[in-house]
Amino acid sequence: MxxxxxLLSVVAITLMGFGVSHGDLIMVDDLAVFKGDGFENDTxxxxxxxxxxxxxxxxxxxxxxxxxxPGAAEGFNYAALSASGGTALLNATFSGAxxxxxxxxxxxxxxxxxxxxxxxxxxxxxxxxxxxxVNKDWYPKAKNAWGMLFPESVNSxxxxxxxxxxxxxxxxxxxxxxxxxxxxxxxxxxxMYIKVGMWHSVExxxxxxxxxxxxxIDGVVSDPLLAAPLGGTYWTNTGPTVALIHSTKADGGxxxxxxxxxxxxxxxxxxxxxxxxxxxxxxRKHK
Numbered sequence: 001m002x003x004x005x006x007l008l009s010v011v012a013i014t015l016m017g018f019g020v021s022h023g024d025l026i027m028v029d030d031l032a033v034f035k036g037d038g039f040e041n042d043t044x045x046x047x048x049x050x051x052x053x054x055x056x057x058x059x060x061x062x063x064x065x066x067x068x069x070p071g072a073a074e075g076f077n078y079a080a081l082s083a084s085g086g087t088a089l090l091n092a093t094f095s096g097a098x099x100x101x102x103x104x105x106x107x108x109x110x111x112x113x114x115x116x117x118x119x120x121x122x123x124x125x126x127x128x129x130x131x132x133x134v135n136k137d138w139y140p141k142a143k144n145a146w147g148m149l150f151p152e153s154v155n156s157x158x159x160x161x162x163x164x165x166x167x168x169x170x171x172x173x174x175x176x177x178x179x180x181x182x183x184x185x186x187x188x189x190x191x192m193y194i195k196v197g198m199w200h201s202v203e204x205x206x207x208x209x210x211x212x213x214x215x216x217i218d219g220v221v222s223d224p225l226l227a228a229p230l231g232g233t234y235w236t237n238t239g240p241t242v243a244l245i246h247s248t249k250a251d252g253g254x255x256x257x258x259x260x261x262x263x264x265x266x267x268x269x270x271x272x273x274x275x276x277x278x279x280x281x282x283x284r285k286h287k
Contacts, residue, residue, distance in 0.1 A: 024261055026054065026094055026105045026244060033094035034105075034244070038261030039064045039077035048079050048090065057243070059089025059135040065258075073108035073199040073260040081257045083122075083250040090247075090259070091134045096240025099209040103130060105244050106203050110258040111148060111169055113196045119150035121252035125169060129228075130206055130241040137247055138174070140236045144206060144213045144227040146173040146185060148194070158182035160191055168193040171217070175226030176234060185215065186223045194218075201262055208241055 024036035034054030041050035044066050047058035061082045072078040081088035097103055111125050127147030129138045138145040148169040151161040159172045159182055171185040171192040185192045194200055194217055206213035212224040231238050248257040 024092060024105075024107045024259075026092060026103065028094070028097050028101050028103050030102075033097075034092050036092065036261060038072075038075045039079055040075045042077060044077065054092060054094040057091040057093050057134050059091055059137075059245075059247075060086070061088035062090040062246075070110050070112075070197075070199070070258060073110070074263050075261065078108075078110075078258050078260040081246060081248045081259070082254060083248045083257075084254040085250060085252060087124075087137055087247055087249040088257075089135060089137060089245060091131075091243040091245050093134055093243040096242050097208045098240065101208045103206050103208060103241060104203065106201075106262040107246075108199050108260040108262055109202050110199050110260075111194075111196045112256045112258075113167065114150075114255065116152055118250075118253045118255060119152040120154070121250055122150060122153060122248070122255040123155055123251045124148075124247065124249040125150060125153075125255060126257045127245075127247045127249070128202075128204065129245055130204075131243050131245050132237050132239045132241060134243050134245075136245075138245060140234060142228055142235075142245070143208070143230075143237055143241055144173070144225070146171065146204075146215060146225065148172070155182075159184050162191070164191075164193050165195075167195050167197065169196055171215075171222075173225040175228060176232060181226075183226065185225060187220055189223070192217070192220070192222060199260070199263070203262075204244070206241075 026034035035052035037050050039048055042048050042064040044064050048056040064077050065080050066077045124147050127138055129142040129145035131142045133141040148171055149156045151164050161170050173183050175181050200217050203216045211227055213227050214222050228235050246259055
């Protein structure tokens with residue numbers, strides 16, 4: 001019996017090591033091209049820099065925090081994008097992707113709540129996209145772009161915010177830089193709204209140089225979304241994708257958005273319980 005418990009404990013603890021999140025992750029055709037460490041090895045108050053593969057490039061006004069509010073999604077540290085009358089940028093850079101390559105990124109995202117005036121001034125509380133050039137925001141170099149809007153934002157006129165809650169933001173995509181290029185991110189044809197003031201698990205899936213992409217938030221996968229036209233009227237985005245860009249924009253006032261490593265899969269916590277149970281049983285056997 002003891003041998004079985006020992007074996008089960010070893011297996012559970014070993015699997016936990018594989019299941020624990022190891023930071024922001026970008027995969028190209030199942031090969032890790034960017035591995036952050038969840039900012040755990042960065043100095044608090046400085047720009048993110050520590051990675052295992054790829055590199056963080058601070059476009060502007062991104063720094064590492066470890067404060068209790070909002071607290072980290074994973075570990076202790078997390079990154080803040082602080083926009084004040086402009087745009088804050090943070091790029092996760094990697095080697096270029098070839099046409100047809102599948103790019104999958106995972107991270108955690110926290111959208112701050114704010115008063116009405118700040119909501120109205122936050123032109124883009126959050127925006128992300130795969131881009132062909134570092135530190136160019138999402139325009140005009142992005143292959144795709146999506147983000148979130150408060151209903152009070154002037155830009156919300158381009159999307160549908162019917163039925164949105166006071167504690168929610170609308171998720172949108174930008175297929176073309178024109179009024180009719182904006183669109184609501186939908187799930188089964190229904191607008192996707194998410195709550196502010198809490199961490200969300202995000203995944204972005206795009207096949208290089210194809211016309212659509214998808215995102216998922218907290219495991220809910222969107223309908224296919226229009227990517228930016230390659231070399232379209234408003235875009236100069238031909239060439240390999242080299243970065244995932246995170247940004248937040250405030251036309252007035254200051255607005256904060258936070259990113260962190262993806263949280264561990266639920267299976268990790270199950271394995272933790274199994275491992276602890278087996279260790280407790282072993283201790284009881286030896287008493």
